[in-house]
Amino acid sequence: MxxxxxxxxxxxxxxxxxxxxxxxxxxxxxxxxxxxxxxxxxxxxxxxxxxxxxxxxxxxxxxxxxxxxxxxxxxxxxxxxxxxxxxxxxxxxxxxxxxxxxxxxxxxxxxxxxxxxxxxxxxxxxxxxxxxxxxxxxxxxxxxxxxxxxxxxxxxxxxxxxxxxxxxxxxxxxxxxxxxxxxxxxxxxxWYARDWMEYENVKDNDSDVDALRIAMEEAVQRQLMSDVPYGVLLSGGLDSSIISAIAKKFAAKRVETDNREDAWWPQLHSFAIGLKDSPDLAAARKVATHIGSIHHEIEYTIQEGLDAIRDVIYHIETYDVTTVRASTPMYLIARFIKSMGVKMVLSGEGADEIFGGYLYFHKAPNAEEFHKETVRKLSKLHQYDCLRANKSLASWGVEGRVPFLDKEFLDVAMRINPTAKMAGNGKIEKHILRQAFADCLPAEVAWRQKEQFSDGVGYNWIDTLKEIAGHKVT
The missing domain is CATH 3.60.20.10 (Aminohydrolase, N-terminal nucleophile (Ntn) domain)
Structure with a gap:
């Protein structure tokens, strides 16, 4: 970066x-x-x-x-x-x-x-x-x-x-x-405007699971372009697990030669971070074993996170509480990744905005309001998740790539009929995405409910930050 x-x-x-x-x-x-x-x-x-x-x-x-x-x-x-x-x-x-x-x-x-x-x-x-x-x-x-x-x-x-x-x-x-x-x-x-930004243009569309899967695989493969060692951020959640599984599928060949030549670094490295016994670490371990990546697991302490916050804020250039909270473990893992000689990683940002993965999407009264909210969330990503991922990783000279936000993939995913993305009637959030990639992942991961990154690394991290903020901020 x-x-x-x-x-x-x-x-x-x-x-x-x-x-x-x-x-x-x-x-x-x-x-x-x-x-x-x-x-x-x-x-x-x-x-x-x-x-x-x-x-x-x-x-x-x-x-x-x-x-x-x-x-x-x-x-x-x-x-x-x-x-x-x-x-x-x-x-x-x-x-x-x-x-x-x-x-x-x-x-x-x-x-x-x-x-x-x-x-x-x-x-x-x-x-x-x-x-x-x-x-x-x-x-x-x-x-x-x-x-x-x-x-x-x-x-x-x-x-x-x-x-x-x-x-x-x-x-x-x-x-x-x-x-x-x-x-x-x-x-x-x-210069960037799309028909799918208006509900009227997508409300009668089909929901092609196969087309979604193909578009996602093509996006990941495109973004494996690299002349240096790369890896994947694997939190154990659905989004990063899908990215990791696809990357592993294509890691053996060099995309720059249309897969005709062997990759320079054919072994895929995956990276996970969390507090001791955090749910993310356990889930990431299962996925890494399932796909066969060389897995690196970093445990950090609450004190190490607190010690890093001043530097995190300097690098991400925002005081937004949620962004700081989620950036801190990403900042810490970026330092470890750089120490391994890895310069580029794939990450799962964007899927929750595209597919309505946040739990409040369950409250959408209808498909039109659901779709409008996904479009609105995408339009604000540059202020939050994109900012967090880019600057946290760049603070240690690591480039982050985000296949879910690939321009061509977005055109496929955002033209899906919004009713197919909605939870309810026995369907969990992001059901269509889970359906598309269930055969690539352990069942307990493919159907694991959404955890925010900073929640999944360990709930004590959030509780401690809230307590400190309560004492220091008036």
């Missing part, structure tokens, strides 16, 4: 501003400890902190077009980059094997209107040197964080985390998911 900080519309000499951008970028080095790069000219500066996942040898950033007229800084992964490369192999000369270089090929062909062509997780800044214009874009759900700011001189900034802009910008706000800003237009434009 990389970090970017860029500035445009510079009003002071670049020689004065470049040292400042280096200081700002250094605040993001935990996100990308493998390489630091910077480009500067009279109108723009782009700085990048790299976590090398794809093409470690030649993919350092910022990236440049062969003619040197385009420069690009990206935090993210483009899962369909090989298909895009084939599309442009006759008209654009690629200089690296980086998955992100296709952004420049698309821009040169289509201008700013290409983001729908991308399937991935990303936040990027592209500068067109010849025309002195720039393009900022963020992925469909906001899996990758991005913020924008303005300084007192009128210069415009974007950065992967708030801390890079703090102290330099007098106005800072989030750059919205599913949007782009193209400087000649002088406005932010929404």
């Amino acid at each position: 990389c970090g970017i900080v860029c500035t445009f519309n510079i009003k002071i000499p670049k020689e004065q501003l470049r040292p400042q951008l280096l200081k700002m970028s250094k605040k993001l080095r935990h996100r990308g400890p493998d390489w630091s790069g910077i480009f500067s000219c009279d109108s723009a500066i782009l700085a990048h902190e790299r976590l090398a996942i794809v093409d470690p040898a030649s993919g350092k950033q910022p990236l440049f077009s062969k003619d040197g007229k385009l420069v690009l800084a990206v935090n993210g992964e483009i899962y369909n980059h090989r298909e895009i490369c084939k599309q442009y192999e006759q008209s654009y000369e690629f200089l690296t094997q980086s998955d992100c270089e296709v952004i420049m090929a698309l821009y040169r062909d289509k201008g700013a209107g290409f983001l729908e062509d991308l399937n991935g997780i990303f936040a990027f800044a592209l500068y067109d040197i010849e025309k002195d214009i720039f393009l900022i874009g963020r992925d469909h759900i906001g899996i990758i964080p991005l913020y924008q700011g303005w300084d007192s001189d009128g210069a415009y900034y974007v950065a992967s985390e708030l801390k890079a802009l703090e102290g330099y910008c007098n106005k800072i706000e989030e750059f919205l998911p599913g949007h782009y800003y193209f400087s000649p237009d002088e406005k932010v434009t929404r």
Whole structure:
């Protein structure tokens, strides 16, 4: 997981501003400890902190077009980059094997209107040197964080985390998911919109369990793209267990070669964390044994969690109680994962929002209200679960990928008739998802009721935080 900080519309000499951008970028080095790069000219500066996942040898950033007229800084992964490369192999000369270089090929062909062509997780800044214009874009759900700011001189900034802009910008706000800003237009434009966002467009649809399963397997397989060791976060809940089982199915072959070659790291490693005797650890152990992953189990104490909270808040940049509560064990496990030499993990965020997994969804009065709430929850994910997963893992230089939020999978899952997702009449929450993958998991896991991540790691963790907050917060 990389970090970017860029500035445009510079009003002071670049020689004065470049040292400042280096200081700002250094605040993001935990996100990308493998390489630091910077480009500067009279109108723009782009700085990048790299976590090398794809093409470690030649993919350092910022990236440049062969003619040197385009420069690009990206935090993210483009899962369909090989298909895009084939599309442009006759008209654009690629200089690296980086998955992100296709952004420049698309821009040169289509201008700013290409983001729908991308399937991935990303936040990027592209500068067109010849025309002195720039393009900022963020992925469909906001899996990758991005913020924008303005300084007192009128210069415009974007950065992967708030801390890079703090102290330099007098106005800072989030750059919205599913949007782009193209400087000649002088406005932010929404590029991600779907028919399934309206109930009327899904209420009469079928509910194809087989199509759901195929789409999920394809999403996981796409996201196994990696030139470095990877693993899975396995809480023992339904969502992470499904991701882990599918990843194990495809781990032996290299997705980059259409499964023709053996994987460089064919043994799948799974990671679980919890307090001693927590329900998550026990369930994760069962799943790991069932699928045959090399399993790593981390126990932490309540005191270790409390000791980490100050650092957790620094990294996730929010005081939201639920987010802090769930981020702390994820922050702790990220440190262990990094110590194992693993740079990327798959995680199960998004399934509860898509399939109505939270227990309050049982109270939905009808299918229309149920569907509207799933759409609303997805639209807010960038403020909570996506933020938690990305920043908790990135604090130790680990990239998190979330197959349930894959753009193509979302189109399949969110077009399912909402009545098929609703609990009741003898059906447990997320029944259709359980049905699709019941044969891949132990029965006691496939039909295990939902536990929130921070609940599953151990109920004492929540009780202790509530008690401390009660004493310290008035």
